[in-house]
Amino acid sequence: MRGQAKDLSDCNTCFIYDEGERESGLEANLRLNSLMFAYVRVIGEKMFEGAAPRHQLSFDNPPRPADTRAMIELEQACQRILAVLAPLPPEPIPLDAAVGRVAAEPILSPIDLPPFDNSAMDGYAVNAADLRSARAEAPVKLELLGQVAAGQAFAGKVRPGTCVRLLTGSAMPPGADAVVMQEDVRLGATDPPQVLFGEAVKPWENTRLRGEDVKRGAELLAAGDRLTAMRVGLLAAVGLKALKVARQPRIGLLATGNELVEPGQSLPAGKIYESNRAALAALLTAAGALPRAYPVVPDTLAATTAMLEQALAECDGLVTTGGVSVGELDFVKNAFEQIGGEIQFWRVAMKPGKPFVFGRWRQRLLFGLPGNPVSAVVAFLLLVRPALLRWQGATRVDLPAHSGHLAESLVNRGDRRHFMRVTVDPSGNVRSAGLQASHSLGSLAAANGLVDVPPRTPWPAGTVIRVMRLDF
C-alpha cells in the first residue's frame, strides 16, 4: 500500500511506513501507540509517511504464540481475533439499504423531534386558563375560530375565549397551551360556532412538545452502533437520507469434502448433501458480510491449495468448513501454509467446534470451521460472527442473551465446555433441543438458544442460566 504523508496530530493510530525508520527512528510498519507518538513528537518530527492506517489488520498485539497448535480458551480465541481487526473503510449508503450495517461515525440530530409543539389527540386547542372554572353543570363556552389539520399551520391566534379544532399531529396554534379531547366536549351554538367544555385542563395536557423526544444536536447513533429497523426509522424521522457505514467484508465460503454432493442432485451411496454453505451464507448475510460461495473442494492438497489461493485473492476473508481436523484427508491448514498463510491458532477448548483454525494471509483472514454442521454453525456464531461485526466497526459483537431457568436437567459429562442447543419458551423455561451430537442438524434447527455448560457439570432442573439467542 502506498504511503501517504500524515500530520502527527492525525497519527496516533497510524503505522510507520517504510520511510519511518530513517525519518523518526522507528521501525517500518510498526503501529504507533501513544508512547511512540510522544517520542516522535519529542524528536521533533512533524510529518512522516504513514500507510493507510486505520483499516489495516494488526497482527502484533498480542504476538502470535510460539505454539499455534496449543488448545486455547474460547474467550482467548475471540480476543485474539478481535485484536487483529480494524474497521473497514467507510462508505455512504442510502438509509433504505442501511439495516444491519454499522454507523461509521456518530449521527447527531439536525432537528428537534417533534419539530414543533403539536396535538396528541383529535380535539380542541385552548388556553388552559380559560377552562379553570369549567364544571359539568357549568360548562365554559369558547368561540371556535377554525380547524388545523395535520400538516397545516394556523394563521391566527387563540385569544382568551376562543379555541381551534385540531387533529392528531396538528401544530399547536399560537396562544394555545392545551388540547381537550373531542370526546370531552359538546358543540354549542353554530353562529358564531361554540364549543362547551365541562372540565378544566392542565397546561400542555394532550400535547407533544417540540424536542421532547429528541433534541437537536443529540446523538442518535454512536459510531459502532448497528442499524436496526427502528434506528432506520429514527434517522428518517429527523430527515436523513443517507449515512456513512463501514464497508461490508467480502467473505468467501468454501466447503471441503469428497463426500459432499450439491443439493438438488441425486445422492450416490456413501455421499451426503453439502449443507454448510447454505447455513453459513445466511449467517454471513445476517452478520452484515457479503458471502461468496465457491464450488465444493475435493479432499486433495492440490485442489484445496488452488481454491484457497483463488478465494483469498477475491475476498477479504474466508470461511471454510471441514478438513481442519487430524485426519489424513484434512488439508486446509496444510494448504493454507503452503500458499504463505500464517496460522494464528488452532483448536479451541469447546464442544462442538474444537478444531477451529484462525489464520492470516497478508491482510486477509482465514476462519477454518470444522465440517460437522453443528460445529460449523456454533463456531461461526461464537468466533466468526463477532469478528465480522467488529470488522465493520460494531461495538457490540456478542450474541443477544438473557437469563432463563432449566425446566429439566442438563448434563455435560465431558471435559470441555459444551454449547448445548436448547429451546427457550416466552416464560424463560429452557429445555434441551434434542440430540446434542455435532452432526445433528435436526436439534440445531429446533433450537432457539445455546447454553454454555461447563465441563463435568450436572445442572439440575431449576438452575438459572444464561441463554444466547439463535433467533436474532
Ligand code: AMP
Ligand atoms: P471434517 O471436519 O471434514 O472431518 O468433517 C466432519 C464431518 O462433517 C463429516 O461427517 C463430514 O461428512 C461432515 N461434513 C463436512 N463438511 C460438510 C458439509 N459441508 N455439509 C455437511 N456435512 C459436512
Ligand code: MG
Ligand atoms: Mg472432511
